[in-house]
Amino acid sequence: MATRLHRVRTYLTRMFRERSLGERAWHREATVNNPFGRSARLHLSLAFVAVVVITLSGCATSPDQRRLLLPPPPSEDLRSQLGRVRLSEGGMQTAALITAPAKGAGEGAARGAGLGAWYTIAGGSFGGPSGFIFGILLAPVGALVGAVVGAARAEPAARVEEKEAAFRVAMDGLKVPETFSRCVADRFHERTSTPGGRVSSDEPATTILEVVVEQFGLDGSGLEINPSLSFVLTERTRLIRASNGTELYGHWLTYRGRPRPLDDWVSRNHARLREETERACHELAERLVDEVFLVYLPRVEGGEAR
Amino acid sequence: MRAARIRCGDRGQSGARRSIDWRWLFGLALLCLASGCKDPPFTDGLRPLPLLTSFDAIPREVDSLQPTFRWEAFPRTEDLKVDKAGRLAAARNTTYELRIWREEEDTPFFPAELVYARSGLTEPVHTVETPFASDTRYLWTIRARFELNGEPRVTDWGGMFWPGFGRRAEIPPRGYYLFRTPVR
Numbered sequence: 001m002a003t004r005l006h007r008v009r010t011y012l013t014r015m016f017r018e019r020s021l022g023e024r025a026w027h028r029e030a031t032v033n034n035p036f037g038r039s040a041r042l043h044l045s046l047a048f049v050a051v052v053v054i055t056l057s058g059c060a061t062s063p064d065q066r067r068l069l070l071p072p073p074p075s076e077d078l079r080s081q082l083g084r085v086r087l088s089e090g091g092m093q094t095a096a097l098i099t100a101p102a103k104g105a106g107e108g109a110a111r112g113a114g115l116g117a118w119y120t121i122a123g124g125s126f127g128g129p130s131g132f133i134f135g136i137l138l139a140p141v142g143a144l145v146g147a148v149v150g151a152a153r154a155e156p157a158a159r160v161e162e163k164e165a166a167f168r169v170a171m172d173g174l175k176v177p178e179t180f181s182r183c184v185a186d187r188f189h190e191r192t193s194t195p196g197g198r199v200s201s202d203e204p205a206t207t208i209l210e211v212v213v214e215q216f217g218l219d220g221s222g223l224e225i226n227p228s229l230s231f232v233l234t235e236r237t238r239l240i241r242a243s244n245g246t247e248l249y250g251h252w253l254t255y256r257g258r259p260r261p262l263d264d265w266v267s268r269n270h271a272r273l274r275e276e277t278e279r280a281c282h283e284l285a286e287r288l289v290d291e292v293f294l295v296y297l298p299r300v301e302g303g304e305a306r
Numbered sequence: 307m308r309a310a311r312i313r314c315g316d317r318g319q320s321g322a323r324r325s326i327d328w329r330w331l332f333g334l335a336l337l338c339l340a341s342g343c344k345d346p347p348f349t350d351g352l353r354p355l356p357l358l359t360s361f362d363a364i365p366r367e368v369d370s371l372q373p374t375f376r377w378e379a380f381p382r383t384e385d386l387k388v389d390k391a392g393r394l395a396a397a398r399n400t401t402y403e404l405r406i407w408r409e410e411e412d413t414p415f416f417p418a419e420l421v422y423a424r425s426g427l428t429e430p431v432h433t434v435e436t437p438f439a440s441d442t443r444y445l446w447t448i449r450a451r452f453e454l455n456g457e458p459r460v461t462d463w464g465g466m467f468w469p470g471f472g473r474r475a476e477i478p479p480r481g482y483y484l485f486r487t488p489v490r
Contacts (some may be wrong), residue, residue, distance in 0.1 A: 070473040076393060076454070254476045258413050287477050296459040298381070298389035 067234070067252040073295040074239065074249045082239070083206025087188050089181050097217030100164050101226040101262055102150065104157035111225050112150015116142035118223075150225050163266050167218070170270040174277050176233065177213040183285035184211050207248070208240040209292065214252070216280075218265060228259030231276040237288055253288060255280035351464035352378045352402075352430075352448050354483050366485045371437040373485070375404065379430045380450035380461060393454055400452040402427040403460075406434070407482070409443040415480040417445050425451070440490040445482035 074082075102108040120142030124135020188209070214234045220227035232254055239249040257276045265272055355376040380402075381394045403425040407417030421444070422434055430448075438444060447463045465481035467474070 066475075068475055070475045076391070079457075252475050255478075256476050258410050258416050258418065283477055290460060294458060294460045295462060296393075296454065297462065298385040298394055 067254070070251055070253070070291065071249075072297060073291050076296070078239075078248060079293070081206075084204070085207045085209050086203070086205035086242075087185055088208050088210045089177075089212070097215045097219055097232065098164060098167060099218060099220045099222050099227060099229060101160055101224075102154040103160045105151040105154055107157075108154020108225050109147040109151040111223055112146035112148070112153070113143040114146070114223055115150070115225070116144070116146020118142075119146070153225050155226070160262075163262055167262075167266055167270070167273070170266075170273055171217060174274065176216045176277055176281075179277065180213050180233065180235065180281045180285065181211070183281035184288060187285040187289045205242050208238075208242055210238045210240055211288065212236045218262070219256070220259060226261065229262055229265065230259045231255070231257040231265075231273065231280060233277075233280040233284060235284055235288060237292065239292065249292070251291065253284060253291070255284045351462040352380060352382075352450060353464060354446075355430075366483075367488060368485050369488060371440060371487055371490060372434050373438075373487075374431065374433040375446060375448075376431045377402070377448050377464065380452070397452045397454055397459075400450055401425065402430060402432075402448055402450055404432055404446065404448050405463075406438075406444055406446045408439075409445055409484070415445065415482070415484065417478045417482060438487050440487050443484060443486045445484055447482040 102111050117139040120139050121132065121135040124131040124133075124138065127134065212235065214236050216233040217231075218229035219232045220229040234252060234254040236252050237250065238247050240247055257280065260272065355378060380400055381389075381397060386394055404423065404427060405420060406422040408419045408421050410416040410418035421438070422436070424432060447465055449463045450461045452459055462473070463479070463482070465479050465483065467479070467481045
């Protein structure tokens, strides 16, 4: 193991020091003696691109992994102890969300500069470690080009703000949290099989099913000049023991629709927004109730939680 | 009932047909490498028959606008093996639910519109009753519905998901099984 580590260290040291001096003969030798294997550069490049892909997909940037992954559904033992379940909206804690396009030439230039630098480095990384370094060296040029393009492509700040304001008014009008609560209530009564196990809001219950809309709105990459925006709706569900307030189970679940430009969302009197809200409410409520009351995962029940 | 013949990666006769999305294929290949390319990869819930291979990001082409879908019967041997509590032995009245979506143009694997849904299927096979549009990409999934001690239960929806990444807390999933209808 120590020998291998030594060979790896020697390889990397020589690769970065001696190749930069133009020792092509060494490269031929190093390819033969490469401790990673014959296709080391390919593997390194693939690994780098994989890290980039995973990072861009959001895995490495979220502050809370629990929002990204569903926990196992409640066990059969827990479900058998739920007794009479009451649905509760859990208070209003909703945040409206909108990722706006760049507002004016200044912000467009800033975003463009960042993107230009990033694309230069990422593009260079396809050429292996030396290409990656070359990309870093050329990043200022990429940033400059990106800044010019970004400034030219950004819409005037006033126009973006006007669209954003119109969109916020439309979102308020849709009353998304209330609509979602109705969807959950409908699904809750439709999908759970034991009418005796459910109670209305003024009856005593054994367990509280608390559902909160945490956020909704349009989300996209805030780094792009005019990003495509997806309708998102995030809910937080908890099963709480009524007698002592103990949390028995909890999950976050997010609906994320197809990305579209902001213009698509505000056109046709926000028809897309209404369609997407309806779909999000329906699908999210169905999945929520399935997850809490219906999904059975044999490997989880067998103690092999994923 | 004959299962629709399925060809992987066949471009067919039409030059106008949408080609393979190489970006997705490249991403899946990377993930395949990262996960050790276990076979069968990326699956959760019930799987289609014939079983998937590593590169089923390429849509399977069915030979009819009313294809026949087949999938694993529930409970599978592997389910019984991991179900250490032994509850599945008491599973009764197993049926299947099938859903088919049209894939969103320009957004690979995104289920745009639910075009076909059936529930209460008693066998793990189904021939669709209404023809689909030709030369179109669709996504499909199935799950089992059954009763445990008189209570309804379901499995996860089937799809290709990355091993080790857990169950994503995001819907709609981007991993349902992909197929493409032939040109008519």
